[in-house]
Amino acid sequence: MQTGVEAFLKGLRDLGYEPVVLKDRPDHVVIDYGVESGKFAGTRLKHGFIVPADFPVNPPTGIHIAALIHPVQGGGTHPTGGVHRDQAAPFQQALGGEWQYWSRPPADWATGKKTVAAYMSHVWRLWDSQ
Numbered sequence: 001m002q003t004g005v006e007a008f009l010k011g012l013r014d015l016g017y018e019p020v021v022l023k024d025r026p027d028h029v030v031i032d033y034g035v036e037s038g039k040f041a042g043t044r045l046k047h048g049f050i051v052p053a054d055f056p057v058n059p060p061t062g063i064h065i066a067a068l069i070h071p072v073q074g075g076g077t078h079p080t081g082g083v084h085r086d087q088a089a090p091f092q093q094a095l096g097g098e099w100q101y102w103s104r105p106p107a108d109w110a111t112g113k114k115t116v117a118a119y120m121s122h123v124w125r126l127w128d129s130q
Contacts, residue, residue: 011116048091056114
């Protein structure tokens, strides 16, 4: 059974994404993502993930987005809370642009399916609920 980044990359490819691993950061994965629903539907943005070595036991904690969607706010709840810039710095340094990190781990990971498809469904729900 594959684990870690290799499992995550395979899962993304199986879903039709073309993931890229950041140079010198083998746990940092980037995809082009098309938002399908919610008020940002039709928007295409790079999404970054920091994949834990024990994936799928643990998921990436949240998404890194190549856009400043919300103001920085450490506390609070979704959709505008838990928004950070510092955590997105590796993606910004490697790829340019302005990035932010949404601290949004999937709440049902411990009891749900532990797959890339389940994680990407979580990402879809984040955008759908904006």
